[in-house]
Amino acid sequence: MKQSIIHIALVVRDYDEAIEFFTNKLNFNLIEDTYQPEQDKRWVVISPPNSTGTTILLARASQSEQEHFIGNQAGGRVFLFLSTDDFWRDYNEMTSKGIEFVREPKKADYGTVAVFKDLYGNLWDLLELNPQHLMAKGRNK
Known part of the structure; x- marks a missing residue:
């Protein structure tokens, strides 16, 4: 059996x-933006540049109880992890565009990481994994 997660919904x-x-601000690609008249909503899918993995479905809060989760989908924890092949290129570009980093860059045994907020306050890791970590991950499949 083969399964995969294709979308993660982000309440906006x-x-x-x-x-x-x-x-x-993040240079993501707009993959799809289709109006669904029967539900008066849109199917909006985005992904990081050159990504072939899971995409993000932007899901507008349509009920008052959903609005409370905008910007806090993970209860204040890092919610999403944006992997990059060049941490400092992306970090510098993001800071130049006004992205707020709430944890400064640090080197860890797995790579270089910093935490930023999206426009609603959800926390994300910007992460460049080191080659040793990537190789170890490949052996665990």
Whole structure:
């Protein structure tokens, strides 16, 4: 059997402001933006540049109880992990675009990491894994 996670839903306040943030500040690609009239919502899918893995479904909060989770989907913990092939390139570009880092870059045994907030306050790791960690991960499959 083979299974995979294809989308992760990220609850947002507004489709267009979320698209603007992710495409202009984080350089994500807009994969799909389809209006669904029967539910008065949009199917909006984004992904990091050159990514072939899991994508993010931007899901507008449609009920008041969902609004409470905007920006706090993981209860204040890091929620999403953005892997990069060049930490300092992306870190410098993100800071130049006004991305707020709440934990400064640090070297760890697995690689280089810093924590940033998205436009709603969800916490993300920006992470460049070191080659040894990547090789060890490949052996565990």
